[in-house]
Amino acid sequence: MTAATADSLPVSVVTALYFRTKALHLEAERTGIIRDLLRGKASREGYVLLLRNLLPAYRAMEHGLERHRGSPGLGEVARYRLDRAPAIESDLVAICGKAWERDVPLLPAGEVYARRIAKAAEGDGARLIAHAYTRYLGDLSGGQILQRLLLRSLQLQPSELSFYDFPGFSDVAALKADYRNALDQAGALLTDPQIVVEEGAIAFSLNIDLSCAVQTCMLPVAAAAAE
Template identity: 65%
Template sequence: MTDQPSEAAPESVVNALYFGTKTLHVEAERSGIISDLLRGEASRDGYILLHRNLLTAYQALERGLEHHRATPSLKALAQYRLERSAALEADLVALCGGSFAGIPILPEGERYAQRIDACADGDGARLIAHAYTRYLGDLNGGQILKRLLMKKPELRAAELSFYDFPDAPDLTALKTEYRNALDQAGTLVADPQAVIDEGRLAFQLNIELSWAVQNALLPEAAK
């Protein structure tokens, strides 16, 4: 008697996103203001401008996930409530000594947020790619970045609450759980390839924003 072939396990969307965006991930780390941050060379002004523009992207992602709290494929993600906007706003207030209303939203920042808003249309499946790019990134490299920022440009803890997850005593466990939630979501979408394609676009939008921030900081004569 021969064993019946077992049904193949669904591919991990996290693995597919990782391999599908690997080249762009490396490019992103070498681009503009992100490269400066990772080398410990970013200025305070550069950090402020980048995160003012990322705030709109996080707000769009939170809106999208909240809209799909009852959507079967996104329930597992939405329940984690990893929202970063409130902490990011608090950091910007601390960094700017009050209001950050004078910090511009660049066209690249607007495009990034608009794309995430568009991904909330229909079944919202493409939001998985942006949740992977932003939240899983915050739980991984974001923790390294926090330590670098405390060295240069010597940001204070009150200016870096964005990287804190006070409701999660064990970040390693949270990272594993969130990865599993992403994979669970990936098994329920109708078109997994669309999620991978969106992941590539998410990294491309990050790269464009990174260069735009760096260019905006250059003296006018050097542009």
């Protein structure tokens, strides 16, 4: 795969990521804690465990984007400062209290995911494009639906769901379109877009692994509650 051919426009990295990860995206929605959340069958404890284990991944991604703020491609992506890590921390405090870091475990799958993103930030950081696509565009798409589901199924308050709010932007749909364009602009500068596309597949696989790990961790809790 090349960034462009003599007879075509540059390849859209977002479009390439979409087609490469489409099946994995469907799998992610049908497995683990994500499936339970979408069906309204997850517990507050399961949702909290997911949040706690996503946090290191967001920290790694946001740290990586900040490091590459001055680069021609990633600089355009980084300037949006979507910064979900502080929002996740705020939600964990609101739901669990200030001792959330002590009380809610970090699972091996969460650590593996964060390490992969930190690795992607090395060098020119180009592979961060795949993780920004997976997480941030997901937050701006399905995340908005999930927020409404959580309000109903888990009776969470708006103050406990700031992860899905983007208060610095008045129009989430416009933000999503603009962010997609920024990712494509960064992708147009790649010498080998396929590296980023394959990183997208890895990102979705790590999300699936984490989702399943959270669900597995919650099974004993659910069994005890059913007794």
